[in-house]
Amino acid sequence: MTTLAEVESGKEVIIKEILAGQGLRNKLLSMGLREGERVKVLINNRGPIVVLVGSCRLGLGRGMANKILVEELGE
Amino acid sequence: MYEIALIGNPNVGKSSLFNLLTGENVYIGNWPGVTVEKKEGYFDNNYKIIDLPGVYSLSTGAIDEKVTMEYFLKNKPDLVVNIVDATTLDRNLYLTLQLLEMGNNLLMALNKIDLCKLDYKKIKELENILNIKIVPISVKKKVGIEDLKKMIKELCKNKNYVILKYPKLEKYIEEIIDILKEDQNLKEYNLRLLAIKLLENDDYIINIVKDTDIWNKLEKKLNKINEELKKEYNGKNPFEVERLKLIKKIKEIVYDNNEIYVEKDLTYHIDEVLFNGYYGILVVVPLLWMLFTFTFTASKPFMDIIETLINIFSNFIKEIVTNKFLASLLADGIIGGVGAVLVFIPLLLFLYIGISFYEGTGLLARIPILADMYLRKFGLPGKAIIPLILGFGCNVPAILAARTIENEKDRILTIIINPLCSCSARLPIYVLFASAFFSKNQGLVILSLYTLGISLALILSKIFRIVLFKEEPEELTYELPNYHIPSFREIFVNTWERIKHFLRKAGTIILFGSILVWFLTVFGPSGFLGEDVFKNPELIKMSFSAKIGEFLSVIFSPFGWGWKETTALFYGLMAKELVVSSLGILYGVSGDKLLNILTKYFTPVSAYAYMVFTLIYVPCLATLGVIKQELGLKWTIFVMLYLIVLAYFVSLTIFIIGNLIFC
Ligand SMILES: Nc1nc2c(ncn2[C@@H]2O[C@H](COP(=O)(O)OP(=O)(O)O)[C@@H](O)[C@H]2O)c(=O)[nH]1
Numbered sequence: 001m002t003t004l005a006e007v008e009s010g011k012e013v014i015i016k017e018i019l020a021g022q023g024l025r026n027k028l029l030s031m032g033l034r035e036g037e038r039v040k041v042l043i044n045n046r047g048p049i050v051v052l053v054g055s056c057r058l059g060l061g062r063g064m065a066n067k068i069l070v071e072e073l074g075e
Numbered sequence: 076m077y078e079i080a081l082i083g084n085p086n087v088g089k090s091s092l093f094n095l096l097t098g099e100n101v102y103i104g105n106w107p108g109v110t111v112e113k114k115e116g117y118f119d120n121n122y123k124i125i126d127l128p129g130v131y132s133l134s135t136g137a138i139d140e141k142v143t144m145e146y147f148l149k150n151k152p153d154l155v156v157n158i159v160d161a162t163t164l165d166r167n168l169y170l171t172l173q174l175l176e177m178g179n180n181l182l183m184a185l186n187k188i189d190l191c192k193l194d195y196k197k198i199k200e201l202e203n204i205l206n207i208k209i210v211p212i213s214v215k216k217k218v219g220i221e222d223l224k225k226m227i228k229e230l231c232k233n234k235n236y237v238i239l240k241y242p243k244l245e246k247y248i249e250e251i252i253d254i255l256k257e258d259q260n261l262k263e264y265n266l267r268l269l270a271i272k273l274l275e276n277d278d279y280i281i282n283i284v285k286d287t288d289i290w291n292k293l294e295k296k297l298n299k300i301n302e303e304l305k306k307e308y309n310g311k312n313p314f315e316v317e318r319l320k321l322i323k324k325i326k327e328i329v330y331d332n333n334e335i336y337v338e339k340d341l342t343y344h345i346d347e348v349l350f351n352g353y354y355g356i357l358v359v360v361p362l363l364w365m366l367f368t369f370t371f372t373a374s375k376p377f378m379d380i381i382e383t384l385i386n387i388f389s390n391f392i393k394e395i396v397t398n399k400f401l402a403s404l405l406a407d408g409i410i411g412g413v414g415a416v417l418v419f420i421p422l423l424l425f426l427y428i429g430i431s432f433y434e435g436t437g438l439l440a441r442i443p444i445l446a447d448m449y450l451r452k453f454g455l456p457g458k459a460i461i462p463l464i465l466g467f468g469c470n471v472p473a474i475l476a477a478r479t480i481e482n483e484k485d486r487i488l489t490i491i492i493n494p495l496c497s498c499s500a501r502l503p504i505y506v507l508f509a510s511a512f513f514s515k516n517q518g519l520v521i522l523s524l525y526t527l528g529i530s531l532a533l534i535l536s537k538i539f540r541i542v543l544f545k546e547e548p549e550e551l552t553y554e555l556p557n558y559h560i561p562s563f564r565e566i567f568v569n570t571w572e573r574i575k576h577f578l579r580k581a582g583t584i585i586l587f588g589s590i591l592v593w594f595l596t597v598f599g600p601s602g603f604l605g606e607d608v609f610k611n612p613e614l615i616k617m618s619f620s621a622k623i624g625e626f627l628s629v630i631f632s633p634f635g636w637g638w639k640e641t642t643a644l645f646y647g648l649m650a651k652e653l654v655v656s657s658l659g660i661l662y663g664v665s666g667d668k669l670l671n672i673l674t675k676y677f678t679p680v681s682a683y684a685y686m687v688f689t690l691i692y693v694p695c696l697a698t699l700g701v702i703k704q705e706l707g708l709k710w711t712i713f714v715m716l717y718l719i720v721l722a723y724f725v726s727l728t729i730f731i732i733g734n735l736i737f738c
């Protein structure tokens with residue numbers, strides 16, 4: 001298990017846990033970042049991270065991505 | 076008249092649908108007490124549509140969410156139209172379920188069907204599960220809009236209130252409602268929504284009921300229920316669990332999102348460059364530069380035209396009105412004041428066009444994410460980047476641009492430091508003094524002032540963040556819409572409405588301020604001084620404003636500035652560029668002579684201190700007007716006070732150090 005911030009561009013992951021207070025958690029949930037959800041990391045270089053959830057792109061700061069625990073999916 | 080609430084996640088096409096339904100019939104104001112935009116419009120005369128701020132869920136974190144929550148707490152619309160993005164249905168359903176939990180007459184408009192294949196049988200199934208009507212539409216392709224209108228009318232007449240109940244939680248909700256019912260003060264509220272949010276431990280909602288007589292009883296009950304639920308749901312928010320469970324079930328039955336997968340399209344490639352982390356920010360710089368140049372360059376000729384027309388008109392009035400007092404009141408006071416308001420119209424027009432264009436293309440959501448890394452270090456949110464940049468042109472549109480910041484504290488901070496970005500009206504002052512005293516290093520001296528301004532802005536935001544706000548800027552998560560060409564019709568309707576709002580709110584303050592300054596100039600303790608006061612240094616000496624200058628000059632005696640220099644600062648309150656022209660009037664000279672005479676009254680060090688003072692001290696009247704429009708009187712006074720104190724101490728420090736080094 002790693003955090004979303006450490007996943008390379010192009011990899012797909014499953015969200016395992018969101019380590020955030022109720023407020024932030026609720027926001028992420030309602031935006032579609034939910035435990036058990038499959039997301040694809042589109043862009044993760046040094047800057048902000050772009051992930052694909054369903055058909056929609058979300059941009060996350062690295063601080064936020066550090067609070068999301070994920071498991072990488074094999075090819 | 077039926078009231079219809081339009082609600083949905085951000086980017087689902089809510090604005091587009093609203094505009095399509097209401098046409099030109101739009102009114103933009105503010106929600107009571109806050110500066111989140113309130114849009115209302117009508118269709119077929121009998122149907123009033125309220126465009127609620129786009130939210131992902133019914134919660135109370137950001138100000139937009141509070142507005143939406145307050146609306147549902149206190150209003151019972153005849154119909155709720157929940158607009159949903161068909162390509163991200165499962166995410167959108169979270170909000171839909173919340174709307175159904177509290178009980179609503181709800182119609183789902185399933186938008187963007189042009190982007191996915193629709194299975195009408197599955198839509199029927201979803202209708203059955205949720206017990207609501209669904210109308211598939213595409214706002215973009217104008218598909219299904221007539222069906223939607225028909226269904227809206229139908230459901231307004233024959234209402235179908237739906238209450239979604241979770242079997243395990245319903246009895247608790249009812250127990251809470253029973254207690255809430257006992258309090259007469261809560262009568263106007265939607266008790267069911269209150270009860271659900273209380274069970275979710277929402278602080279904002281708890282504060283609403285905390286002062287009521289039933290609180291003791293309620294608190295005991297809530298604690299007891301929470302104990303039970305904690306065991307049952309392993310400490311998780313029970314509503315959250317139930318919602319996600321239901322969404323999962325719906326997904327299994329009606330929806331498979333396997334086929335929607337955006338691969339490496341144009342948006343992907345642009346984003347790859349933008350979010351590279353190394354040179355992404357380099358792409359942003361020209362984009363910001365374009366927005367800046369567009370706003371200020373495109374509006375310049377129109378501002379000049381307005382200024383010229385106002386001048387012609389006021390000269391004309393002076394010629395036809397024989398009574399000198401009346402002529403001066405009309406021409407210099409009122410028409411001058413109206414002119415001071417009107418010149419902002421082109422500026423705001425082009426700003427809003429520029430911003431809406433960036434919003435439409437999808438860039439507006441991305442620029443802040445990139446800026447966030449840097450601005451966060453100073454306690455500012457990423458979205459502060461656009462106000463900061465625009466501030467170098469004019470603080471008025473800059474402060475209005477801060478509206479896109481949802482978090483209230485982040486927005487306040489962004490606004491109160493904005494006057495430190497040196498606007499273009501301050502440049503003539505720098506040019507005048509730099510050419511009089513630092514002719515060899517003009518450019519460097521002027522650059523140093525801009526640098527000082529932005530440095531102070533960043534340092535102070537860090538300080539205010541720590542002292543006043545105590546919490547970090549909100550973490551960013553943005554939905555990144557695809558890049559595309561924006562629609563211009565919406566841009567124009569919205570822009571005009573926002574300008575009207577500015578004219579009503581800030582415009583009146585600017586107008587009355589101008590008339591007051593006029594009055595203080597043409598009147599003195601001896602009465603009306605005549606309109607020649609604007610040309611005659613002997614006359615202006617007898618005016619109230621000169622008396623004020625004289626009085627205040629005591630404070631500036633350490634710098635060696637007299638009443639003339641102080642009075643010029645006083646006029647600078649009206650508009651900063653007036654400092655130069657009023658110095659001319661007060662000394663009774665102009666052009667090159669002004670340059671020469673300045674060297675008599677200032678030393679290079681005191682001249683530099685004077686420039687620093689004009690950079691920092693109280694922003695112009697128009698800026699104060701929009702700060703009041705955006706933040707209210709209390710913050711406006713705070714801004715004035717802190718800037719005066721800061722201006723005084725920074726320029727005094729520079730003055731003292733400068734004298735130690737150079738004298
Ligand atoms: N493909 C497609 N795009 C749409 C449709 N309706 C809206 N959009 C686009 O979705 C984006 C968001 O629209 P907007 O009305 O600003 O959404 P809001 O944030 O909910 O107000 C814009 O780029 C629209 O052009 C539609 O039916 N189909």
Ligand SMILES: [Mg+2]
Pocket residue numbers: 086089090091129
């Ligand atoms: Mg919108």
